[in-house]
Amino acid sequence: MSIFASQRQDQEKDEYAKEREVMDELDENGWAQIHHSAFHGFTKSVERFVAASEDQLEFPTNDHNHMTPLLLAVGSGQFDTAKRLVDLGADLRFLNQLNVGVIELAAQKGDLRMINYFLDINHKDCPVWSRLVKFVVSDQDDNAESAGRMVHELTKGEGSDRYWGDLLAVNAVPILLKVIQSLVSDKAKFYAFSILLNLIAHDEVKEEVVKAQGIQTSLKKLQTKDKDLLLVSSTLLCHLASVEKYVDRLVAEGAINALIKLWQDCGDIKVLIQATNALSYIAAAKKDYKQTVGTTPECFPALVKLFSEHRSKDLLMALTMSASTVVSRDESNQNGFANEGGATALIELANDKDGDIQLNAIKGIHMLAKDNPHTQEMILEQNGVEPLLLLLKRSSTPDTQVCCASALWALAGDDIERCRYMARGIGVNLLIDFLNAQEPHDILHYIGAEGLGVLAHGPHNKQDVIARANGVQPLVRLLRSPKKNIVLSAIRALRNLCVGIGYIPHHTNQMSILSARGIRYLVALMVHSRNELVRVESALTLGCCAVGNTDVMTEISDSLDFNYIHILRLLYSKDSLVRLLAGGALAAFSYNNLGQQQEIEESGGVRHHCFVPFLESSDEFYRSNAAFQVVVLSRIIPDEDQASSSAEGIKLLVDLLHQSKNDLILALTADCLARICHTRAGIPAAVISVGGIDLLCNLMLVENEQVSGAAAIALGYLSFNFMAERILLNKCRIDPLLYKLLRHYTANYRISKSFIKEYKHYKHIGLPPIDANQKTSLVSQKNIPLIKGLNEHRPTMANLRETGPTPRPSSPTNPQESRSCDRFGSVT
Template identity: 30%
Template sequence: MAAIAALSQNERTLRYVIDLPISSTEYNIWKPLFKLFLSVKDDESTICGRILQSLTRRESDNSQISSYWSSMLENGLLSTLIQIFSLSKNDDALTSAFLIFLNLLNEVPQIKNDLDTIKNCFSSMLKHTRSTNNQILTLLGRVLSCLSTDKLLIDSMVEQGLIETLMILIDKQRSSQIIYPYFDCLANVIGKSYEYQRKFIYSKNFLLLIVRSYLQDYDLNLSLSVIRFIRQLVKNNEELQNILAHYGVCEHLLGALSASSKELQQVSIEAIQALSHKNQKVQQILLREHALEQLLNLLERTNMSTLQVAIVCTLWTLCENNPLQKRDVATKIGVRKLISFYTIKSDEHLLVVTDAINELAKCAASINMNIQEEINHAQGIPYLIRLLKSDNEMLVLSVLKNLQLITCAPGFIANRKNQEIIVKNDGIKLLVALMMHAKCDIIQVESAQSLACIALSNNQCSTLIESTLDFSYSHLVDLMHSNDVNVQLKASNALATFVYNNSRVQLFLKNHYQFSFDYFQKFLQNNNESIRCITAFQVVVFCGLINEQKQSVNTAVGCGILMDILRTSQIDDAKSAAAECVARLAHMKSGVPQAIIAVNVIDYLCNLFSSSNDTTIGNASVALGFLSHIPEGRRKLLNRSQTSSIRYFKVLSNNIERSRAAPLSDYEKEQSSTNIMNFYLPNIRQKV
């Protein structure tokens, strides 16, 4: 009865028969229909395919799924479809079968779990890639694309020849509307396994075809699919990155940035990021083709949050090996815009944005620019404190570095406003909790360093920190004996920052602890000159707590190492670190500033103005600004300014006036004369 209704194409009668309250044991409606669908007679299988297609189709997008799926599956629909894929040569029946199967996958997705149990299930479909029927090829592409979203099926699909078969099809069939789902399928497949990704290394003709043919097609769907495929293909694979860059993929991806489609812009940006990730060679190619400028222009024009996230992450990837470039990019974006990105609901960009702000905050303040103040005015500090609760350790470390930089400028210049804002936003409690209880030792010591920066030149904050939760200086002393030398160095540096110009903390530690010079000796002999600088500073600060030698000897050792690095080092970062440590010593108690002036530190610092690194020049300027408070330092600096090129000292005056205009600490007020004479360059030089 059901078969007769189907062959007469009377859907209404067939539905009536199906809906009759007859048990399947008395009369199974579906078996004869499926048998008819498998008929060797083309007209029977075609008619039955179309009627089954009608029964399972939704009446509209908003209507419920067909009520017949469950009973059809119970009576062998899935095995029937696979048999048709395997045996049928009737294009009409195959078209109906693929349509029914596609609807089944979309509306009953759990059916995918049963496919692995059917032998040669995928190869029976893949053989139809040789079909000359465009409708079958289109439907097959959509089916494979849908199946490949289930990672559990991918291995079986690949074992049955998916990758090789699709590469042949893509080479043969150039119709954009037919081909694009196959690229989606391949993108899903290679995202599953590094081994599947590597299969394409040996298919260079296929890769060349993609770049020189498919990337030049202007069909939007095809462009999106191809670029998504490229993004997955080059992900964390330097060899494929280099091959595609050599074939000219960079030019095509950058060209897509000017497309009108925001979606195409975004996938292109993500592909550029994947292509250049940890690959200096590709980064240089993209930079030569003005990728930074194009991305910055696009960032300026767009308000789409997802696009902004993609652009910022890609910009940072392109600059990952060049600190100067990072700072330049961060400067062009601007502090306010960077902080505004914290409002975007995404975790992907948070580390990049925080790192970018850190790059800016490293700069010494000047009359024209003070990044610490800008971050405060842009309401950035509350966002940073909230990020301390993140589970991402890298992000937390970046935030901790940021808090250190905005509360303690180069040369240990405390920013009281930012310190107080952190206190108001309950930052102290979070930082103490991280210092005492974080699972990662590095986070503990970096949290301690942040607390030390907040306490710098601020007795109220220092007292508050000591009374918060279970804070203890002894915990830092314990961390100085960690198995990780990096943790040791950071722990002693945090402790040195707490002690710096704080006689109360210094006296407390002196009564309870003594440090061995051997602890510092291993760092002073390190090949890394920046580590030697940090340790030399610690030796000077802890000079009264190192019991093997007199305080004067410890001070001389620390200052001597810094002078040697300033005088002889060929590494710009090391000289910058040494200048920053000298800037700290330049406003220490106990006559240290006078001592370093006596060993020609003014000349060594002035020599740094020939550096191409703004940070080095800024640190030198800050140090000279403090040393100019001392009459002998001021005299030597004036003498040097009369004998050296003015091009260096235009920068010098800018930074010195900024640091001298800042409020003095209580100690500096006590030690300085009541009428401080402001330092200016000679008038004749200013006119030049």
């Protein structure tokens, strides 16, 4: 080596030593130049220092923090400098004197960008999640809060799907719950709850929360005074309550009482929404829990109070949904809620200007009224029908119509007069629109058919109105419905459209069914349906379609499938109602038709023993129908004398007029008498001989229109008998109101002209005065016939339950269900 090269080398060493001395020189704070460069983000300077000496990369400050350049860059938020230091190989494991590293510093500063960078590089020396979760458990409030805030930000939104598995892997859930149970600040606890809520959508996280005593921890925090903490704890409970398998544990830990206490004590709307939704989930999980909620003494008073105190839409939506859930299919809860003023609250909300609140309130009214006469009466007394009808007629949205119509039909319940009232309120045209509603609106189809069937029955029926509105064709279309209860309702409605009181045929509707191919569909159902009730109801409706109509009877007879053997077989069904209706179908075909009676006889005929169980039954419904059937079929019952069969049937019908306390049965029995009084000679005289005139006259004065109307129509047919005419004239002479009732109800039915002429003669020569104070109103129909003044023997299907077959359901919430008897308690 030359002397010059040696001198140069020595000179470079001296310069390096001087430069190193300058780099290592510390200021009064114990910081070197690289520390200042890293802290202020002078990346080039940092690169030069590291290039000059690699040990500068990990050169710590000589102060109480003992910070490396990387820690200083991270702590001051110098992202590019920190990134360059990492690229240069800075130690990511280094912790300062406070045991804080790059992750903890970034969390303290709330530097989300820095944390995301470390997550992206996923360096083995920098396990971000384990260090963050460990930092969350810090006993220093500031550290716990900053770490919790950072994890909360990372797991929001899409971060939940991205990182929930990583957090579970580092056992984050029990650690977070440990934080909530600790003495750390409420803010730190809030962030721990918030992290859990960010992740709670994942089933695995819910499972971990429950395993780590998350339910107990959350319930304890419901006693806190901190509103934020109260909100997150109630929200976590709501999420867990939405999973049915956790409800048992929630209830066992006292969640119901704790949540109801929030209803009582908390004024925060957001917290109340979460508590309300949680209680809804619990009540929906099991019937026992629903009853537990309802039987908690503070429940309904607190719930009704919330309705009156708050106007928040979200809260009102939650409250109405909770009320619906708690009272649904639970009579005790329905009564408890209604008695505390719940019905009033829901009715007020049904009048709300907000459509969503209206619909939720109407759903609540539906659940409150369903299958409960007591709550139905309360809602009706408070004019709960009016807002439902107004919204129904104002809205053309199918979902709204379903909601309103279902509630109205639930309010009608099993009471015949209420059903007519609801059907009249809805109107014939709208009911027909229900029939034409597009799928999947089975509820509207059901209510439409039921409503038209109700309106088509009785002394003042709407058969003509329905005929003019073309209501027959959509009913015929419903015969093809796959839903059994809809098919049955359509069959029964068609039957009521074909015949009125006394089996008076409605020729127009019969021909409409014929032209709409309804006869073919009914024959097909009678022969091929797998359901016995559908078969026998179809047969009965075919018989009513054929009453007094040769064209329809010809169409039926020409059908290759039709044969009376199908009906005769049903006389031996295991189902008593099917047997009864089969007899009714044969009676309808035989009614004033000797030719069909002969065909039935030739097909095998009927035997008296088929009717004996019904004639001797304690069930008045069975006795009334069977009595009518044996009178009509007496000619073709070979094992019993015709006169004996007729006498037995007539005597039973008249006895029922005297004995029955059920308006439904009285109306049916009067109708049966009206039918047989214009079948053949001798029957009117037999009715008169056993006191039928007196009983029918008495029934004309009862309040129920169906009973008084049917009795008047039966007397109209009896008036063609000379003896009956004399008796009626005498009674009407004593009480002219009877004559007015007769004329009122028989306007579209037959009554003897001779009787009318004779009465006018009596009136001309003078009649005794009428004491108006002791007489019933001529027209019993009221503006609200279902609220006041109804006697204890109203025609309800509930009355039939005590003595007869199970009726069809009063509400169409589940279109799959169907019952065995139509709403009119009769086979016609």
